[in-house]
Amino acid sequence: MSDVVLQLAPYMEVLKKAANDEIYSTPEASVRLPFDGEVLKRAISVADKVNNNSLKYVVVVGIGGSNLGAQAIYEAIRLKLQIALSHSPRIIFADTNNPREAEALAQFIGQKVHSKDEIVLNIITKSGTTSESVANASFLLEILKNKFGDADALSRVVVTTDENSALWKIAIDKKIEVLPIPKMVGGRYSVFSCVGIFPLLLAGINVQELLAGARESAEKCYNGDIIINPGLVSASTLFLSLKKGIAISNCFLFHSELEGVGKWWRQLTAESLGKNGLGVTPIVSIGSTDLHSMVQLYFGGPQDKFTNFVYAADEQYAHALVPKESIFESLSPDIRGKDFADIMKAILMGTEEAYKENKMPFIETILPDISERSIGAFMQMKMIETMLLAKLWNINAFDQPEVENYKKHTKELLKK
Numbered sequence: 001m002s003d004v005v006l007q008l009a010p011y012m013e014v015l016k017k018a019a020n021d022e023i024y025s026t027p028e029a030s031v032r033l034p035f036d037g038e039v040l041k042r043a044i045s046v047a048d049k050v051n052n053n054s055l056k057y058v059v060v061v062g063i064g065g066s067n068l069g070a071q072a073i074y075e076a077i078r079l080k081l082q083i084a085l086s087h088s089p090r091i092i093f094a095d096t097n098n099p100r101e102a103e104a105l106a107q108f109i110g111q112k113v114h115s116k117d118e119i120v121l122n123i124i125t126k127s128g129t130t131s132e133s134v135a136n137a138s139f140l141l142e143i144l145k146n147k148f149g150d151a152d153a154l155s156r157v158v159v160t161t162d163e164n165s166a167l168w169k170i171a172i173d174k175k176i177e178v179l180p181i182p183k184m185v186g187g188r189y190s191v192f193s194c195v196g197i198f199p200l201l202l203a204g205i206n207v208q209e210l211l212a213g214a215r216e217s218a219e220k221c222y223n224g225d226i227i228i229n230p231g232l233v234s235a236s237t238l239f240l241s242l243k244k245g246i247a248i249s250n251c252f253l254f255h256s257e258l259e260g261v262g263k264w265w266r267q268l269t270a271e272s273l274g275k276n277g278l279g280v281t282p283i284v285s286i287g288s289t290d291l292h293s294m295v296q297l298y299f300g301g302p303q304d305k306f307t308n309f310v311y312a313a314d315e316q317y318a319h320a321l322v323p324k325e326s327i328f329e330s331l332s333p334d335i336r337g338k339d340f341a342d343i344m345k346a347i348l349m350g351t352e353e354a355y356k357e358n359k360m361p362f363i364e365t366i367l368p369d370i371s372e373r374s375i376g377a378f379m380q381m382k383m384i385e386t387m388l389l390a391k392l393w394n395i396n397a398f399d400q401p402e403v404e405n406y407k408k409h410t411k412e413l414l415k416k
């Protein structure tokens with residue numbers, strides 16, 4: 001372990017410099033985002049222009065690194081049931097080109113959106129040319145134009161893209177609000193840029209806390225002292241396990257509302273580290289749901305997985321109790337009168353004991369709670385961990401040549 005830490009020491013300095021680099025000049029530039037007050041100011045100024053007491057729906061068009069981060073944070077904080085039932089403004093994510101979903105969204109806007117002020121269309125694409133996003137953006141803008149007229153429809157659009165992309169130029173030409181993504185910040189590292197924070201601001205998520213958590217985490221993660229650096233601990237442990245033939249990294253989240261965070265991490269790991277014949281296959285498991293789905297394979301199948309159990313020390317939603325008396329009390333008597341949070345903790349501890357007995361490698365990431373601050377800290381740590389792993393493998397964590405490849409072929413097919 002100490003060899004790995006020594007090997008990474010010079011890179012800690014690179015990360016520290018990147019966090020202070022106001023012109024975003026290096027591939028690690030995303031580390032700067034939570035420290036850059038200008039990004040937040042710009043997002044707030046546009047949010048203030050389009051937000052009013054009538055805003056009900058924020059439709060985010062974007063895919064991959066352009067939507068997974070915001071979606072992860074939004075679902076973790078708001079909870080799926082609250083989103084479905086009531087919360088306003090509500091974010092609706094449009095990523096792929098599912099024809100039935102698109103039609104349903106068109107009908108929804110047709111029937112439920114009564115004035116232009118009730119909706120914002122945030123088109124997020126760094127390149128500005130991703131087919132799915134251009135298709136969704138064109139489709140939805142047309143619906144808004146038909147409903148409210150051209151000028152009012154365009155006044156409800158906010159574009160987030162690379163400064164000077166072709167899309168940027170169209171937006172300026174049509175007087176659409178635009179938010180920039182720094183050139184050196186790639187999609188999957190962009191959650192703390194306007195890509196993530198603008199829609200989250202509109203939805204009332206505490207973005208200041210999110211960024212504060214990310215800043216605290218970054219400062220820990222570019223410290224060479226392994227005792228206080230969680231990114232260094234997890235990158236080194238995973239790196240050493242992979243050397244012993246582990247091929248799969250399992251993020252086992254013991255809070256179902258963090259599933260989106262897991263999917264965001266999955267993309268970050270897969271696109272950043274799957275190169276040159278190297279890589280680790282990221283999978284996401286949810287406790288306790290996947291104990292009833294995947295765990296037979298984990299224990300009985302090939303021993304090729306490294307697990308990161310993620311849970312919060314303070315369970316804020318711990319108000320649900322199993323009644324002491326119920327018609328079902330004889331079915332599982334040990335849970336009578338127990339708090340749901342205690343039941344989940346027992347399941348987690350039981351699972352970890354079984355992992356130990358079976359000598360299956362795992363680490364724990366304990367979040368203080370499920371809050372914007374903790375999630376910001378976790379996501380920043382995971383981005384730095386990914387950069388550290390790439391450094392150890394000597395691969396470029398910031399490009400995605402194979403993704404570009406499929407995009408090129410798709411465009412050629414669509415020309416026909």
Ligand code: PA5
Nearest residue numbers: 064065066125126127130187188
């Ligand atoms: O992380 C990445 O770079 C990719 O996943 C992109 O975010 C994704 O392909 C979407 O690209 P764009 O934002 O250019 O539409």
